[in-house]
Amino acid sequence: MEQTVFIRKDCKVEVYCEEEFKESWYRAILEDDPTESGRKKLKVRYLTLFNEDPWSTLTEFVxxxxxxxxxxxxxxxxxxFEEGLMVDAYLKDGWWTCVVVKTLEDEKCWVYFDSPPDIIAVENQKLRVHLDWTGFKWVRPDNKVKE
Incomplete structure (x- = not known):
C-alpha cells in the first residue's frame, strides 16, 4: 500500500550531508514551510548535530x-539481513548507506561503506533497510551483487 508523504514546517525530516560525508542522512526539524517559501534553500534545525557549544543544535539553510x-x-x-541487502547504519549521529556483506550469529552484520571505503560490524538494531525517496514515494533498491 503506497502512502503519499508530505513535508511541512515543524515536521521531522532527514537531510543529506554532501559536504563532510558521502551518503549520510541526519534528522532535523524543518523550520520553513516548503509550500510558502519561494526560496531554493530551506532552514533546518538538526536534532543530533551541534554548534561549537554542545547545548545549541546546528541550524542551516539547505x-x-x-x-x-x-x-x-x-x-x-x-x-x-542478508548478503547484498542495502541498509542504512546509524553511526556518528546519522544514517550511513552501506551494504551487508556477511551476517554474524550475535545479531550483527559486517557492512561495507563506499565512502570512505570500510567494512565494520554493526548491531542489527542499528540497521534499517535502505530506501530511496523519489520525491513522492519510497522505493527499495535491488540487492547489490558481491564483487
Missing amino acids: DRSLIRPVPPEDLNAGVV
Whole structure:
C-alpha cells in the first residue's frame, strides 16, 4: 500500500550531508514551510548535530533537494539481513548507506561503506533497510551483487 508523504514546517525530516560525508542522512526539524517559501534553500534545525557549544543544535539553510521525509517506522518488519541487502547504519549521529556483506550469529552484520571505503560490524538494531525517496514515494533498491 503506497502512502503519499508530505513535508511541512515543524515536521521531522532527514537531510543529506554532501559536504563532510558521502551518503549520510541526519534528522532535523524543518523550520520553513516548503509550500510558502519561494526560496531554493530551506532552514533546518538538526536534532543530533551541534554548534561549537554542545547545548545549541546546528541550524542551516539547505537546498530543498537534499531534504526528504523520515522513512517509515516499520521499515525492518519481517526483514532478514542478508548478503547484498542495502541498509542504512546509524553511526556518528546519522544514517550511513552501506551494504551487508556477511551476517554474524550475535545479531550483527559486517557492512561495507563506499565512502570512505570500510567494512565494520554493526548491531542489527542499528540497521534499517535502505530506501530511496523519489520525491513522492519510497522505493527499495535491488540487492547489490558481491564483487
